[in-house]
Amino acid sequence: MxxxxxxxxxxxxxxxxxxxxxTPGPWATADGTIPHGHRVGTVDKTDWVAWTGAITEERSEADAAFIAAMxxxxxxxxxxxxxxxxxxxxxxxxxxxxxxxxxxxxxxxxxxxx
Missing domain, CATH: 1.10.150 (DNA polymerase; domain 1)
Structure with missing residues (x-):
C-alpha cells in the first residue's frame, strides 16, 4: 500500500x-499568429517547445497560453x-x-x- x-x-x-x-522556462506564446498554428517557446525566442494546432482550431490559442504558463x-x-x-x-x-x-x-x- x-x-x-x-x-x-x-x-x-x-x-x-x-x-x-x-527546455528551461519561462515560456511564452508567439507574438501574433503564424500560418500553421500557435506555438510556445522560450521568452527569448531561441527555442520553440510546442505547436498547439491550426489557427482555425477553437482552443489552439488557449492551449498555447496554458502550456506557456505551466x-x-x-x-x-x-x-x-x-x-x-x-x-x-x-x-x-x-x-x-x-x-x-x-x-x-x-x-x-x-x-x-x-
Whole structure:
C-alpha cells in the first residue's frame, strides 16, 4: 500500500525529472499568429517547445497560453510544495495531509483522485 507521503514524493520526483529534461522556462506564446498554428517557446525566442494546432482550431490559442504558463519553473515550484507536504505528513502524521496536495500528486502520478 502506498502512503500519502510516498505519493507526494513520487509526484515531486516525477515533476523534477520532467523539469530537468525540458527546455528551461519561462515560456511564452508567439507574438501574433503564424500560418500553421500557435506555438510556445522560450521568452527569448531561441527555442520553440510546442505547436498547439491550426489557427482555425477553437482552443489552439488557449492551449498555447496554458502550456506557456505551466513551464518548468512552475513544475519546480509545485514539486517543492509537494516535498514540503510529504515532510509534513511524515513528521506530523496522517492528520497533516493536505488533500489538495494529494489530489495534485495523484493527478501527476496518473492515479485515482479521491
Amino acid at each position: 502506498t502512503t500519502a507521503a510516498g505519493e507526494l514524493r513520487t509526484a515531486a520526483n516525477k515533476l523534477l525529472a520532467l523539469t530537468d529534461a525540458a 513551464h518548468p519553473g512552475v513544475a519546480s515550484a509545485i514539486a517543492a510544495w509537494l516535498q514540503v507536504e510529504a515532510f509534513r505528513v511524515l513528521h506530523n502524521g496522517r492528520n497533516a495531509i493536505t488533500h489538495h496536495a494529494l489530489a495534485v500528486a495523484r493527478a501527476i502520478n496518473g492515479g485515482e483522485q479521491r
